[in-house]
Amino acid sequence: MKSLLWAFWYILPAYFANASPVLVGGGRPIDGGRFWRDGRRILGDGKTWRGFAGGVAIGTAVGMVQYFITPSFYGSFRTAFLLAFALSFGALFGDLVGSFFKRRANLPRGYPAIGLDQLGFLISALAFAYPVKTLDSGKIIFLLIVSPFIHWGANYFAYRMGWKGVPW
Ligand code: CTP
Ligand code: MG
Numbered sequence: 615m616k617s618l619l620w621a622f623w624y625i626l627p628a629y630f631a632n633a634s635p636v637l638v639g640g641g642r643p644i645d646g647g648r649f650w651r652d653g654r655r656i657l658g659d660g661k662t663w664r665g666f667a668g669g670v671a672i673g674t675a676v677g678m679v680q681y682f683i684t685p686s687f688y689g690s691f692r693t694a695f696l697l698a699f700a701l702s703f704g705a706l707f708g709d710l711v712g713s714f715f716k717r718r719a720n721l722p723r724g725y726p727a728i729g730l731d732q733l734g735f736l737i738s739a740l741a742f743a744y745p746v747k748t749l750d751s752g753k754i755i756f757l758l759i760v761s762p763f764i765h766w767g768a769n770y771f772a773y774r775m776g777w778k779g780v781p782w
Contacts, residue, residue, distance in 0.1 A: 621753035623687065624697075625761075626680065628739035631673030631702035632709060633768055636778050638672070639665025644710065650717065657713045658723040666706050673702025693747060700742040708738025726782040732762035 641664045645656035677698020681688050688694035712734035716727050740754060749757075766782070773781035 618753065618756055620687070621749060621757050623680065623684065624747075624749050624753070625701065625736070625739065625757055627673040627677040627698040628701040628705040628736065628743075629761075629764070629768075630676045631669040631705040631739075632735045632765075633772070634669045634672040635662070635665030635706075636772050638668030652718065654717045654720060655723075656717065657710060658717055660723040661710055661713050666710075669706045670699070670702045673705065674698045677701070688747070697743055697746045700746050701739045704739035704742025705735040707742070708735040711738065724780055726780075731782065732765040733758065736761050 639662045641662050643657065643659050644661045644663055644666060645658070647659075648656050650656050674695065675698075677694050678691075680698070681691050681694035685691075685694075688697065712727065712730045713723075715730065716725065719727070721727060736757065740749070740757075769778070770781045772778045
């Protein structure tokens with residue numbers, strides 16, 4: 615049980631990075647309003663530079679706070695910083711890849727894609743973080759199972775708070 619809490623502790627920057635663009639995002643879209651050769655937007659208006667940069671900054675900051683709470687989990691500040699940055703960058707990069715595929719499937723911005731929305735960011739975060747600090751496979755499977763529920767819960771909360779227009 616306790617070891618499963620370490621799985622959450624490990625992945626926390628990715629959760630924060632993925633959730634914060636709802637609050638800090640907006641402005642110029644990363645695709646600059648451009649279209650792919652299928653005539654659809656490359657990524658869409660839901661993926662902005664401010665959301666990306668803000669999410670990476672917030673996720674990385676979370677990791678630095680985590681270091682001061684549990685330094686021995688990370689070993690060094692450098693590891694904590696690099697891990698949080700990799701998890702945050704990976705999460706938001708995975709989110710962009712997800713939107714790219716949603717647009718190719720002709721799904722409008724904000725339209726749910728079950729599986730991709732909940733796990734794309736997570737798998738990408740784990741992949742980017744892998745060279746810095748790994749998580750054993752049991753904990754990875756645990757995160758893959760519980761993260762969709764946390765994602766739905768967090769999105770429902772954001773919806774009820776009026777931060778986003780749809781509960782997913
Ligand atoms: N957001 C942002 N920049 C990002 C990611 C998200 O500004 N890089 C903001 C946008 O306002 C977005 C909201 O966070 O609408 C919720 O993010 P998400 O659910 O990932 O985007 P969707 O609007 O659902 O767009 P998509 O259909 O492409 O997933
Ligand atoms: Mg969405």
